[in-house]
Amino acid sequence: MGRSPCCEKEHMNKGAWTKEEDERLVSYIKSHGEGCWRSLPRAAGLLRCGKSCRLRWINYLRPDLKRGNFTRDEDELIIKLHSLLGNKWSLIAARLPGRTDNEIKNYWNTHIKRKLLSKGIDPSTHRAINEAKTEEKFVKDVSFVSKFEKTEKSEDQKQSRKNLNGLSCKEEIVEYYPVVVEEEMCTDLNLELKISPPWQKQNHKERSPYTASRFYMENGTECSSETAKCQTEDSSSISYSSSSVDISSSIGVGYDFLGLKTRVLDFRSLEMK
DNA sequence: AACAAGTTCAACCGCTGTCGC
DNA sequence: TGCGACAGCGGTTGAACTTGT
Numbered sequence A: 001m002g003r004s005p006c007c008e009k010e011h012m013n014k015g016a017w018t019k020e021e022d023e024r025l026v027s028y029i030k031s032h033g034e035g036c037w038r039s040l041p042r043a044a045g046l047l048r049c050g051k052s053c054r055l056r057w058i059n060y061l062r063p064d065l066k067r068g069n070f071t072r073d074e075d076e077l078i079i080k081l082h083s084l085l086g087n088k089w090s091l092i093a094a095r096l097p098g099r100t101d102n103e104i105k106n107y108w109n110t111h112i113k114r115k116l117l118s119k120g121i122d123p124s125t126h127r128a129i130n131e132a133k134t135e136e137k138f139v140k141d142v143s144f145v146s147k148f149e150k151t152e153k154s155e156d157q158k159q160s161r162k163n164l165n166g167l168s169c170k171e172e173i174v175e176y177y178p179v180v181v182e183e184e185m186c187t188d189l190n191l192e193l194k195i196s197p198p199w200q201k202q203n204h205k206e207r208s209p210y211t212a213s214r215f216y217m218e219n220g221t222e223c224s225s226e227t228a229k230c231q232t233e234d235s236s237s238i239s240y241s242s243s244s245v246d247i248s249s250s251i252g253v254g255y256d257f258l259g260l261k262t263r264v265l266d267f268r269s270l271e272m273k
Numbered sequence B: 001a002a003c004a005a006g007t008t009c010a011a012c013c014g015c016t017g018t019c020g021c
Numbered sequence C: 001t002g003c004g005a006c007a008g009c010g011g012t013t014g015a016a017c018t019t020g021t
Helices: A019-032 A040-044 A050-061 A072-085 A089-094 A101-118 A129-138 A147-151 A155-162 A225-234
Strands: A169-171 A215-217
Touching: A019 A040, A019 A050, A040 A050, A050 A101, A072 A089, A072 A101, A089 A101
Parallel strands: none
Antiparallel strands: A169 A215
16 A cells, blocks of 8 residues: 555646636745645645645746746856766756756756767766767766875875775775766866764864765775764865855765665755855 | 647656654 | 655656747
């Protein structure tokens, strides 16, 4: 037995919204605010499910939405953010004021994808199509490669870093991530990504000006608070100057990470500022 | 003018994570 | 601890619109 549906579908309107429905929704939210979407339709006198109301409000009726064509700057920012975050449309949208995740997703699929393909760039890897083909087997996911990984040549250097403070977590080595995000693609993007266990929120900022990495558990060994701490002290860095993208936050190193619910950190847990 | 093919984008669907009981 | 309710997310669909013949 599955979950009950979110609403009584047979009594609900579907499809395009009418002007009257829009007006009802807007006036209800103006006077009551965004609240419980499930009960909102009934309260507002709408024959729509809460989900549909939420979508309509967020994507089209919100007063702070910017309508019209995307600017060239927005284009470039979307491409850069996509190269870093992948299809995390809500995270991308958080960096573009007045734009919605749905709008950006549509724009990506109808315009940017084609634009990149016409330039010979694979929109999913952001690499030259020929190059992507030859190295495809090495690319597992969009990831970040830290500066030290690109400069540390010797195994000793890598090993000594991994062993810092008895690390049981390890970072992916550069050979398997042939730099999905390279400086030449993102010269004006300042991405600040921090790993911060919940109990260190107070001071993680000063400890780690630039940290952008993926962390794996080694042999399933649990990562202790010490581990998380040493990661922040390490400051593996990826730094793109000037366009002020600041993903600074409590990435899922918290309970998900320590509890090893997922093997790889999920970027949905990123908190955008 | 009529039709087909291609494109766009609003809306839906199903899934996941979180929260409260 | 398990379960249901809920919000939110990303993928997909299909109606409306545009362009080509």
